[in-house]
Amino acid sequence: MKFKVKRFDELSALEVYKILRLRAEVFIVEQECIYQDIDDKDQKALHVIGYKDKEIVAYTRLFDAGDYFKEASFGRVVIPKKERQYGYGHQLIKECVSAIETYFKTKAIKISAQTYLKKFYKTHGFKQIGEEYLEDGIPHIGMIRE
Template identity: 70%
Template structure:
C-alpha cells in the first residue's frame, strides 16, 4: 500500500467520490449509523489516502490545532472491510501521525475514538482522557498522544 497526503483542492473528483463512498460504506452502512458525514470540515483538512492496486482502501483526514480540536487531530479513520485483515489500519495511523508532524509541526494529537478501538490506538501511544460519551449514538472516548 502507498499513501498520498492531499489538500482538499488537490483531490480529483474521482478521488473525492471514492473517499466519500468508502466513508459511507463503513460509517453509515456497516456501522448502521445515520449521521451527517459531509460536515464542511473536509475543506480545512489534509487527506491521508491509502492506495492498494490504485484503489482507495484506507483514509483519514488530519487537522491542524484549532481547526477541529484545540490540538492537531485525526478523524474519519477508515479501512475498507476487505482490506482490514492486512493491518492497513496501523499503517494508516502511522502515516497520519507523520502527516501531522510534517505539516503541522506538532506531536500533540487528539482523537475521538470509538471505544472498541481503545487498544488499537494505545499501540500508537494514545491515552484515554475523560469519560466515555456518545457521538452519533456510538460510544466514544477522547484520546491524546503527546
C-alpha cells in the same frame, strides 16, 4: 500500499467520490449510523489516502491545532471491511502521526475514538482522557498522544 497526503483542492473528482463512498460504506451502512458525513470540514483538512492497486483502501483526514480541537487531530479513519486483515489501519495511523508532525509541526494529537478501538490506539501511543460519551449514537472516548 502507497500513501498520499493531499489538500481538498488537490483531490480529483474521482478521489472525492471514492472517499465519500468508502466513508458511507463503513460508517453509515456497516455501522448503521445515520449522521451528516458531509460536514464542511473536508475543505480545511489534509487527506491521507492509502492506495492499493489504484483503489483507496485506507483514509483519514487531518486537522491542524485549533481547526477541530485545541490540539492537531485526525478523524474519519476508515479501512474497508475486506481489507482490515492486512494491518492497513496501523500503517494509516503511522502515516497520520508522521503527516501531522511534518505539516503541522506538532506531536500533540487529540482524537475522538470509537471505544472498541481503545487498545488499537494505545499501541500507537494514545491514552484515554475523560469518560466515554456517545457521538452519533456510537460510544467514543477522547484520546491524546503527546
